[in-house]
Structures are given as C-alpha cells and as structure tokens.
Amino acid sequence: MKHYNCKEELKLIIKDYPFLCKICKKEKALIEIPSQKIKACKNCYNNFFENKIKKTIEKYKMIKPQDKVGVFLSGGKDSSTLLFVLKKLYPDINLQAIFVNLGIRYYSDKLEDLVKNFCKNLEVPLFIYNLPEKEGYRIDDFIFTYFKNKVCSACGAIKRYLFSKIAKELELNVIATGHHLDDTVSIMLNLFFQGDFLGIAKLQPSLPPLFPNQVKKIKPLYTTPEKEILYYALLNEIPFENFKCPHADITPSKKIKELLTKLEDENRQIKYQLLSVFTKKLIPLIKSNYKEEVLSLCIKCGELTSSQDKICSRCKRVELLEKIDNKTLELTKEEFEDYIKNLNSNWVLIDLKNRENLLNESIKKLKRFFNSYRDKHIFLTASEPEIGYLFTLKLRKLNFKAYNIKTV
Numbered sequence: 001m002k003h004y005n006c007k008e009e010l011k012l013i014i015k016d017y018p019f020l021c022k023i024c025k026k027e028k029a030l031i032e033i034p035s036q037k038i039k040a041c042k043n044c045y046n047n048f049f050e051n052k053i054k055k056t057i058e059k060y061k062m063i064k065p066q067d068k069v070g071v072f073l074s075g076g077k078d079s080s081t082l083l084f085v086l087k088k089l090y091p092d093i094n095l096q097a098i099f100v101n102l103g104i105r106y107y108s109d110k111l112e113d114l115v116k117n118f119c120k121n122l123e124v125p126l127f128i129y130n131l132p133e134k135e136g137y138r139i140d141d142f143i144f145t146y147f148k149n150k151v152c153s154a155c156g157a158i159k160r161y162l163f164s165k166i167a168k169e170l171e172l173n174v175i176a177t178g179h180h181l182d183d184t185v186s187i188m189l190n191l192f193f194q195g196d197f198l199g200i201a202k203l204q205p206s207l208p209p210l211f212p213n214q215v216k217k218i219k220p221l222y223t224t225p226e227k228e229i230l231y232y233a234l235l236n237e238i239p240f241e242n243f244k245c246p247h248a249d250i251t252p253s254k255k256i257k258e259l260l261t262k263l264e265d266e267n268r269q270i271k272y273q274l275l276s277v278f279t280k281k282l283i284p285l286i287k288s289n290y291k292e293e294v295l296s297l298c299i300k301c302g303e304l305t306s307s308q309d310k311i312c313s314r315c316k317r318v319e320l321l322e323k324i325d326n327k328t329l330e331l332t333k334e335e336f337e338d339y340i341k342n343l344n345s346n347w348v349l350i351d352l353k354n355r356e357n358l359l360n361e362s363i364k365k366l367k368r369f370f371n372s373y374r375d376k377h378i379f380l381t382a383s384e385p386e387i388g389y390l391f392t393l394k395l396r397k398l399n400f401k402a403y404n405i406k407t408v
C-alpha cells in the first residue's frame with residue numbers, strides 16, 4: 001500500500017517521440033491523447049483536455065458566475081482533477097472542496113492527509129466532515145450487518161445523504177462530481193440490464209434541483225474518458241490515492257467497464273456511440289413515457305426519498321447500525337487481555353507472520369485455513385496492524401468472529 005508514485009507512472013506514459021507535437025508543431029511530442037490517437041506536447045494535451053471540459057460546462061450552462069460550487073474529494077484522481085481544472089478554468093468562482101472522512105480504518109485518515117495537502121497547495125478552502133465524530137458510526141461497522149458483502153452500496157446511500165446535507169450547511173448552489181465517460185456509460189448499461197429506465201434518465205450531465213432548497217448537480221467530466229483524466233493527473237502531478245478501499249467490491253458496473261475497455265480495442269468510438277444513443281434517443285423516450293417520481297421528505301432526517309414508508313435508504317441503514325451492541329474489530333494488547341476474560345477459553349490467537357500471503361489467495365484457501373476455528377473468537381496479529389485488519393474484515397465477511405490486535 002503506497003501513495004501513487006507519479007514519477008514512476010509518468011515514465012510509462014511519456015514517450016520520447018522523434019517528431020514534433022501534431023497540434024502546435026513547435027514543441028516535442030511526448031504524450032498521446034488517447035481518444036484522438038494524436039501525439040502532443042504537454043501544453044497542447046492540457047489545452048485539449050481543459051477545453052473539452054470548458055465546452056461541456058458551457059454547453060449545459062453548468063456554472064453561473066455567482067454560484068458557490070462544491071467539489072467532494074474522495075482522494076481519487078477524478079474528483080481531484082476536477083477541482084484542479086475548475087480552479088484553473090474559473091479562478092474567480094467561489095469554489096469549496098469537501099472531504100468526508102468515512103472512518104474506514106487505515107484508509108480514510110490517509111486520504112484526509114492527502115486531500116488536505118492538495119487543497120492547501122491549490123489554495124482552495126477545504127471543509128472536512130468526520131463521520132465517526134459527527135454521527136457516531138463508521139462505514140466499517142456495516143461488516144456487522146447483512147451489508148457485509150456489499151458495503152459499497154450501504155456507503156453510497158450514506159454519502160448521497162451527506163452530500164445533500166453538507167451542501168445545505170455550506171450554502172452551495174452547485175455540486176460538481178467527477179463522473180467521467182467510462183463511469184456514465186457503464187452505469188447506464190448496468191441500469192439498462194436491470195430495466196431501471198428512470199435511473200438512466202437521471203444520468204444527465206446537469207441535474208437541476210428536484211426540490212426547493214436542493215442543489216444542482218453537474219458532471220463536467222461527462223464526455224472525458226477515464227484514461228485522459230489519468231494522463232492529465234500524472235502530467236500535472238495531481239496527487240491521488242493508489243490504495244484500494246478495503247471494502248471495494250467488484251460491482252456489476254465495474255465488470256461492464258472492463259468489458260467496454262475490451263470492446264474499445266475494436267471500436268475506438270464505442271463509449272461515445274453508446275453515450276450518444278442513450279442521451280439522444282433513449283432518455284428522451286423514457287422521459288416522454290414516465291411520470292415524475294413521487295418524492296417526499298424522510299420522516300427521520302428530512303432528506304428527499306422515493307420510498308413509500310417515507311424513511312430514506314440512509315436512515316434504514318443507520319437503523320441497522322444502531323442495533324449492533326458490540327462493534328469491536330480491533331483491540332490493543334491490553335484490551336485483548338481484558339476481552340478474553342469473558343470468553344471462557346473459546347478463543348484462539350493466530351500469528352499471521354509467514355502466512356500473510358493468504359490475503360491474496362482465494363477465498364477457498366482462506367476458509368480452509370481458518371475453518372477449524374469456525375466457532376471460536378479469532379484474534380490476529382500480523383507484521384503490520386493494517387494487514388491484521390484486512391484479514392479481520394475478510395474473515396468477518398465470511399462470518400468468522402475475527403479481531404485484529406494492534407501490536408505496533
């Protein structure tokens with residue numbers, strides 16, 4: 001687990017082409033624009049990239065000069081690049097960066113540090129919302145619920161609620177998100193396979209507020225391919241995370257994304273074609289056939305919901321967490337000594353040193369190794385607490401009663 005080493009990655013995409021930039025014909029060509037297959041210099045790459053975003057913003061009238069625009073940073077390349085480009089294109093608009101610390105151990109705090117540095121250097125004000133401190137739970141706690149194998153989905157509902165709540169708190173008019181072409185097309189296809197046409201109709205580049213008091217949501221990277229964002233981020237040394245969230249699942253839209261990338265080898269325009277079919281043909285058709293969704297306010301939190309019982313999906317998930325009385329996943333050595341006093345020797349302590357490669361092995365192998373401890377409380381120590389914690393999460397997903405002992 002390391003931060004992105006821009007220098008190393010950059011070497012892979014920067015080439016020493018023996019000819020001049022195909023755009024300005026002055027500087028040396030050093031990078032390919034993926035969607036155009038044109039070799040350009042750094043300046044021309046940046047101009048091409050930024051102009052495309054500017055055109056999208058203007059075409060859909062996304063931002064007005066008096067708007068207060070919020071960008072939720074995840075620590076990933078998409079949201080950070082978006083903030084960077086907005087600041088560069090519109091130095092005078094009121095930009096506000098926001099980071100939600102979701103309390104994912106060995107992950108969220110690292111992202112927070114990264115985002116803090118980034119915003120400081122960029123001179124954009126940053127608002128940090130610490131979920132465990134403010135609301136008393138962390139995303140990791142979903143490991144104790146039936147969401148244990150789809151934590152991302154629970155997390156998504158929590159984040160949508162927080163975006164809306166924080167936007168009101170900070171009096172934002174607009175939230176800009178880093179959804180790019182690859183995201184949009186794969187989500188559209190996934191919704192299409194599920195028959196969720198109303199969901200497809202909502203995937204517009206600019207979504208006006210659904211209710212008074214709500215914000216407008218915009219996607220300035222809507223027509224930008226993911227690869228071009230990666231190249232831009234590396235070229236401009238935008239810091240972003242290179243460690244995966246320990247809860248990241250392989251979702252259907254991720255699989256579709258991979259499939260699309262394969263199809264792209266045969267048809268370079270496939271993503272643009274799909275986007276065009278969806279936005280120009282399908283979405284207008286859906287809109288003319290569907291009635292507006294009936295929305296009401298959640299009786300618990302006051303945010304919008306389409307649920308008939310008027311309790312939003314965020315509140316339903318939080319209710320699940322409130323029912324858990326023991327959320328222990330991690331203990332210090334002293335806490336451990338104390339904890340086992342009540343366990344009537346129904347526990348085992350396992351040192352993972354020399355076995356840490358099991359983390360990358362199949363679930364089957366992991367299960368086989370731990371199966372004889374199925375009924376016991378399993379306490380783990382590893383060379384680094386982070387590794388022990390990753391094992392703990394994996395085992396919890398498989399219904400083992402695992403705990404990490406922080407040895408360092």
Ligand SMILES: [Zn+2]
Pocket residue numbers: 021022023024025026027040041042043044045
């Ligand atoms: Zn050039």
Ligand SMILES: [Zn+2]
Pocket residue numbers: 298299300301302303311312313314315316
């Ligand atoms: Zn609610």
